[in-house]
Amino acid sequence: MIDFHCHLDLYPDPQAVVRDCASKGIYVLSVTTTPSAWKGTSRVADGAPRIRTALGLHPELVHERAGELALFDELLPRTKYVGEVGLDGSPALRQYWPEQQRVFEHVLRSCSRAGGRVLSVHSRRAAPAVLDALAKHPDAGTPVLHWFSSASRELERAIAMGCWFSAGPGMLQSQRGREILSRLPRDHTLTETDGPFVRIGTDAAVPSDVTAVEAGLAHIWSMPLPEVRERLLTTLRMLTQSALGPEH
Ligand code: MN
Numbered sequence: 218m219i220d221f222h223c224h225l226d227l228y229p230d231p232q233a234v235v236r237d238c239a240s241k242g243i244y245v246l247s248v249t250t251t252p253s254a255w256k257g258t259s260r261v262a263d264g265a266p267r268i269r270t271a272l273g274l275h276p277e278l279v280h281e282r283a284g285e286l287a288l289f290d291e292l293l294p295r296t297k298y299v300g301e302v303g304l305d306g307s308p309a310l311r312q313y314w315p316e317q318q319r320v321f322e323h324v325l326r327s328c329s330r331a332g333g334r335v336l337s338v339h340s341r342r343a344a345p346a347v348l349d350a351l352a353k354h355p356d357a358g359t360p361v362l363h364w365f366s367s368a369s370r371e372l373e374r375a376i377a378m379g380c381w382f383s384a385g386p387g388m389l390q391s392q393r394g395r396e397i398l399s400r401l402p403r404d405h406t407l408t409e410t411d412g413p414f415v416r417i418g419t420d421a422a423v424p425s426d427v428t429a430v431e432a433g434l435a436h437i438w439s440m441p442l443p444e445v446r447e448r449l450l451t452t453l454r455m456l457t458q459s460a461l462g463p464e465h
Contacts, residue, residue, distance in 0.1 A: 218243040218431070219449050220424035221383040222300070222337050222363045222409035224250070225268075226258040234423055235265050243267065243424045244453060246383075246409075248300040248337050250275035252288040255296070271298035276305040276339055279320045280313040286323055293331050297461050299324065300337025301363070304347050318346065325354035333358035335460045337383065344371040352378060359460035364388065364411060365397060376402055381456055383409035386422060389433040399437050407452055408434070 218241065225231045225247040238245055245268045249258050255272045262268035272292050274282060293299070302324050304317050328334045338360050340347040344367035351360050361381040365372065366388070375382075382401045385408070388394035408430040413421030417429065435445045 218425065218427050218446070219408050219453055220244070220410050220427050221246045221361060221407040222248055222385070223412050223424050224248060224414065225261055226254055228413050228421070231261045235261055235268065238268065238424050239265055241425055245424055246271055246298060246300065246337060249273040250278055250301060251282050252285040252292055255292055269298050270296065271300040271337055272296050273299065273301040274320060274324065275301045276303050276317050276321070277310060279317050283316060283320050286320065289324065290327050293327055297334055299328055299334040301339050302336060303339030304343035305339060306342030306346070321350055325350060325357040328358050329354050329356040333460070335456070336360045337363050339363055340365060340367065344375070348374055348378065359456065361407065363409060366394065369400070372397060372400060381405045381407065383407045384430055384434070385409045385411050386415055386417060386426060386429050387411070389430065395437065398433065403438060403448065404452060404455065407456070408449060
């Protein structure tokens with residue numbers, strides 16, 4: 218199983234989630250929302266070989282935490298993974314749009330200078346601007362668009378740009394989400410939960426809940442579940458090898 222976008226540090230007991238992932242052999246991209254959270258969150262995954270901790274600055278927090286960009290640059294050499302970063306065009310955040318753009322540009326420039334990173338990218342109501350920024354910084358690395366939910370024109374553009382995608386439980390809950398899932402390129406699609414923000418029933422989603430997404434993909438792809446899981450593991454291998462080289 219693969220949860221390529223999970224906020225491990227935001228669970229009440231992150232260690233318990235890490236232990237559960239280890240016992241089930243789940244690969245996790247542990248994303249952070251601020252640079253100052255990265256060190257502590259990395260430590261939670263010490264001794265967990267299937268967990269990678271990404272350095273992030275979430276677009277919803279940019280207006281409070283832009284001052285941590287210097288820390289972002291300082292920590293960037295220590296990880297091959299960046300996220301959660303991106304842009305959010307929701308009405309409540311519109312007043313911070315110029316600052317969001319400035320910070321995302323900075324992040325992409327830093328990643329380019331560092332030789333490229335795997336990026337878990339947030340694009341809610343902001344896909345055209347996110348794709349513009351990624352197109353402007355082709356050396357920033359390998360973007361994985363998390364919970365992509367934009368119109369088909371943007372989806373086509375993202376696919377043409379060679380973006381990767383991480384599909385989560387939220388996308389199974391609407392007709393539109395399922396329509397997007399059906400159009401994602403199978404060899405560029407991974408699973409995620411976005412836990413603990415996403416809820417499954419009354420509980421916060423945990424990485425093992427990607428089984429729901431695997432089942433959804435099995436249905437949409439008309440593929441047996443074991444084959445879907447095999448496909449996803451191959452995709453993860455392809456992503457890390459093409460982005461980071463054979464040793465990762
Ligand atoms: Mn998230």
